[in-house]
Amino acid sequence: MKTKRADSHHQCIVCAAPEQNPASLDLLFTQMRAQQVQARFMVDQRYQGYQGVLHGGIAATLLDAAMTQCLVAQGIEAMTASLDVRFHMPIAIGSRLTVIGRQLAQKRNIYLMEAELVANGLCYASAKAKFMLPKQPKVAP
Numbered sequence: 186m187k188t189k190r191a192d193s194h195h196q197c198i199v200c201a202a203p204e205q206n207p208a209s210l211d212l213l214f215t216q217m218r219a220q221q222v223q224a225r226f227m228v229d230q231r232y233q234g235y236q237g238v239l240h241g242g243i244a245a246t247l248l249d250a251a252m253t254q255c256l257v258a259q260g261i262e263a264m265t266a267s268l269d270v271r272f273h274m275p276i277a278i279g280s281r282l283t284v285i286g287r288q289l290a291q292k293r294n295i296y297l298m299e300a301e302l303v304a305n306g307l308c309y310a311s312a313k314a315k316f317m318l319p320k321q322p323k324v325a326p
């Protein structure tokens with residue numbers, strides 16, 4: 186089941202429709218099971234850092250987004266409180282990635298999440314993160 190583009194982040198750099206944000210990576214997540222989502226991402230040369238290699242910041246953004254979207258799909262609009270990324274192998278321009286996010290646990294108001302960037306059955310990057318619901322409005326007035 187495709188997840189809806191939520192009103193809370195309709196101009197999101199990761200998942201907005203291009204008419205809402207021309208710079209969007211235009212990811213569309215699918216809910217695979219209760220606490221897991223995934224999306225496909227074609228690594229094109231706009232996203233490179235070192236020549237021919239996906240920029241690590243973009244890889245981290247994809248991982249963060251998958252975990253966020255896993256919670257959003259459950260109606261939980263939480264903020265990334267901490268993010269620990271491991272870059273296992275360089276990701277070549279031209280790769281077709283599957284971006285997977287899943288929930289591991291909830292401890293009080295903290296959601297423990299993990300995510301992976303996978304291609305050809307190999308995990309190129311992974312992350313663990315903690316998400317929290319903000320007590321205050323998300324952005325300072």
Ligand SMILES: CCCCCCCCCC(=O)SCCNC(=O)CCNC(=O)[C@H](O)C(C)(C)COP(=O)(O)OP(=O)(O)OC[C@H]1O[C@@H](n2cnc3c(N)ncnc32)[C@H](O)[C@@H]1OP(=O)(O)O
Nearest residue numbers: 194197199200250253254264265266267315317318319320
């Ligand atoms: C494709 C889908 C895209 C969807 C939209 C895109 C969103 C993508 C995700 C993001 O990028 S969100 C933006 C990046 N993140 C932020 O801007 C978060 C900024 N930080 C905050 O808003 C707050 O610090 C936060 C909500 C994380 C926590 O604020 P609180 O006021 O609720 O917590 P507080 O600081 O009072 O601490 C409460 C408890 O949580 C604990 N805590 C806080 N941060 C923690 C942490 N990182 N890890 C573990 N514990 C933590 C803290 O120690 C404390 O423990 P105790 O109750 O035992 O004293």
